[in-house]
Amino acid sequence: MAFSPNSPRDFKQAFANTFTDHEVDNFLSQPDSSPSFVYGVLMLPTILKYHVDIDQKVRIQKSMTKATLYGYQLCQYAEEGLPVIVQSDNHQHKVEGILVFGLNREQRNAIHELESGLQKLTSVQVQICQRRVSDNKHSMRMIDAGAFEWNPVRSTLAGKHCGLKLTDRSMWDVEPFLQSPLCRQMVQSQDRRSREAAMTEDAEWYLSRSGNRTKET
Numbered sequence: 001m002a003f004s005p006n007s008p009r010d011f012k013q014a015f016a017n018t019f020t021d022h023e024v025d026n027f028l029s030q031p032d033s034s035p036s037f038v039y040g041v042l043m044l045p046t047i048l049k050y051h052v053d054i055d056q057k058v059r060i061q062k063s064m065t066k067a068t069l070y071g072y073q074l075c076q077y078a079e080e081g082l083p084v085i086v087q088s089d090n091h092q093h094k095v096e097g098i099l100v101f102g103l104n105r106e107q108r109n110a111i112h113e114l115e116s117g118l119q120k121l122t123s124v125q126v127q128i129c130q131r132r133v134s135d136n137k138h139s140m141r142m143i144d145a146g147a148f149e150w151n152p153v154r155s156t157l158a159g160k161h162c163g164l165k166l167t168d169r170s171m172w173d174v175e176p177f178l179q180s181p182l183c184r185q186m187v188q189s190q191d192r193r194s195r196e197a198a199m200t201e202d203a204e205w206y207l208s209r210s211g212n213r214t215k216e217t
Contacts, residue, residue: 039097
């Protein structure tokens with residue numbers, strides 16, 4: 001994919017990761033650490049760490065890799081532009097996001113609390129690219145993962161089902177969120193929770209980017 005020049009470094013690193021088949025096997029063999037497929041703000045490693053309460057200095061992007069979910073479409077909910085996914089009758093439709101390995105039950109529960117309002121947790125299969133240790137060649141691999149999809153029952157009961165709009169994109173645009181005050185608040189909070197006195201390079205990027213945007217407006 002083509003990144004914006006302003007894309008965070010940790011975000012680009014997460015998408016660029018290609019694990020070996022042995023590394024993927026090791027991730028999957030870890031007890032109680034089912035992979036999670038994310039496609040919204042949680043694709044941003046610093047924001048993911050904020051929501052699952054992981055220290056900023058932890059390089060969580062090292063356990064993240066690009067993933068594709070087929071048979072789903074990306075939608076926008078309400079005017080906030082929040083991304084959700086819905087199943088499609090066309091198996092060629094796809095949603096591009098990130099597969100996160102190594103989250104424990106408590107951290108996955110934190111994601112559940114964030115996402116489960118008008119969405120439901122479902123089991124999906126996503127496709128990732130991996131490298132073979134034997135010959136360093138790349139191959140595609142299907143991975144079982146958890147993901148949150150739109151819950152038409154709960155949304156209808158809530159009277160908010162009319163706010164859903166299909167998009168013509170396969171991946172959510174993170175740039176508007178990166179420019180938002182909410183993003184800056186999350187990064188500032190994440191940095192305050194860090195045990196290190198100095199900000200990490202990734203946190204500095206988010207804050208400087210948001211600060212420049214504030215000056216422009």
